[in-house]
Amino acid sequence: MATIKKKKKAEVPPLSTASLPDIVFMLLFFFMVTTTMREVTLLVKLKKPLATEIQKLERKDLTTYIYVGAPKSAALGTEPRIQLADQLASVGDVQQWVVLQRESINEAERAKFTVSIKADVDAKMGLISDIKQELRKAQALKLSYSANPAASAEDLFKSY
């Protein structure tokens, strides 16, 4: 007896998931390599100003950050404060702290030590100037005013 074979409908085979772990691992390694852990928790509100003439800071390990802005916690008022590492500090602490930070990097590269001031747009220059004086006293003369890149000069002017 001849049986008539029913023609099977041509179905799309299910997607193979065998390569899924490979893809996930690839992504995992990518993020593991590129990741840098957030070093400090910001205690101040920070909205960086815009600028066009900015340069990238090449070496993160040779850079120290000083944050300036109004405290996030309402109990501390609205007057801009300085944050060094993980705590709020006063102007008087800056000099000693910067010296300590510089001492922690190796001697050959100490000349490249840079301080980056990350200040809020609403901070007043009085406080920033006080910090600058402290940095001069600490002989930390390389300074960067941290800013976000503006697309064009027009954008920059428009924000005023």
Added chain:
Amino acid sequence: MADIAFLLLIFFLVTTTMDVDKGLLVKLPPWTEDTGEEQDIKEKNIFVVLVNAQDQLLVEDEYASLEDVRRLAKEFIDNNGDGTCEGCRGLRDPNSSDNPRKAVISLQNDRGTSYKTFVAVRNELLGAYAELREDVSQRKFGRSYDDLSESDKEAVNEIYPQFISEAEPVKIGG
């Protein structure tokens, strides 16, 4: 296996921050005890930019807006009053700077000036120098300043050395 990898992946996705810090690089003068140091600089070789507590600008004794600062600074630096600068194409106004090597920009702000305005003005002053350097590098080397070799960059910087002084803030008012 894939589950564990996923878990790790999500962890790294969340913790990762890829911000690169960028900013205006400046160099502070060394600390000196006596603040009232006198320097022999002719009045015409100083370009004074004042910013008050209301973030208004006064450039060379005249009101100015932020848009004008770059142009005015460029004219001042490039003036070449005594004709000793070969790469300059300034107006040679006898009442403005002698040459770029003598020209000094003085930026003075109030303690109440906002950081935002300060950075914007500082940016314009740096931009004035950057544009002049770019210009001379295009004429002399036919290339952008950024593409020049270190020694060529030095040659350009020799023509337009950068003298921007950030004076101590005063209480101008407000």
